[in-house]
Amino acid sequence: MQDPNADTEWNDILRRKGILPPKEKPVEEEEDEEHVSQQQSVVKTYEDMTLDELEENEDEFNDEDERAIEMYRQQRLAEWKAKQIKNAFGELVEISGQDYVQEVNKAGEGIWVVLHLYKTGIPLCTLINQHLTELARKFPQTKFLKSISTTCIPNYPDRNLPTIFVYLEGDMRAQFIGPLLFGGMNLKIEELEWKLSEAGAVKTDLEENPRKQIEDKLMSSIRCSLPTRKDIDSDED
Structure with a gap:
């Protein structure tokens, strides 16, 4: 079978x-x-x-x-x-007042937003826009925005420019208003990065505040230029 x-x-x-x-x-x-x-x-x-x-x-x-x-x-x-x-941005984007709610308040869960209010013709505003353009590439998970001040907030005073607002999920977490807070035209990109990292908007790899390094060098230079006791005694003789 x-x-x-x-x-x-x-x-x-x-x-x-x-x-x-x-x-x-x-x-x-x-x-x-x-x-x-x-x-x-x-x-x-x-x-x-x-x-x-x-x-x-x-x-x-x-x-x-x-x-x-x-x-x-x-x-x-x-x-x-x-x-x-999907959440990567990577550039400094211009918005108007009409875009504010969508771009800032509705940015999304866990999204940090850095908004620069500026005006053309103000050198420090131009410098900060240049720095923010570089920082937007370095920190693509953070949304970097810029807006002409009076377009975003009617009658916003020029004396408050530049102004940077930092938001998380629509809530303001930090604000930097006026030229004195930025240190004028000597502002370095590392200093601005440090300010934003202290606000929580970016995670910097800088180990300490660059402004402190500059201040330490300045104080060291001043101390070196001051006359010593020996020099004073020599002059008196």
Whole structure:
């Protein structure tokens, strides 16, 4: 009698006709399918976890579990990166008063906004716009905006320019008003970066306030130029 499980063309024809039952699966193949099913079950259990949750539960995974959920780990990471790219701005954008609500108040969850009120013809405003253009490229997760002062706030006094407002989710977190707060035309981009980092708008890699370094050098220079007691005694002689 012919073996119904034999791999023959005749048996294949009989199986298609329903005369022979389906071919029995080898034990190894059944074990493989069971293993895949277990993996799918594990994946389904953890597929809704965030990256942080996957890290927290990592000790509960064995080698097979780890392989099974790795694709979801990579998927979550890809989604996170895509979100970061979506939130990247990277340039200083001009807005009008009509854009204020949309661009500032509705900037989005966790989005810091730096708004510079300026006027053309004021050198310090021009300098700050140049610095902010560079900082917008360096910190693309922060939204950098500029607006002509009276366009954004009617009758805003020129004596208050330049003005920088810092917002988080529509709430003002810091304000820098007037030329004295910026140190005049000697303002360095690092100093402005430090001010924004203290407000929370950017995460700087600067280790200390650049203004302090300048002040320390200035005081050191003054001390060096002052006459010593020896010089005073020599003059008296």
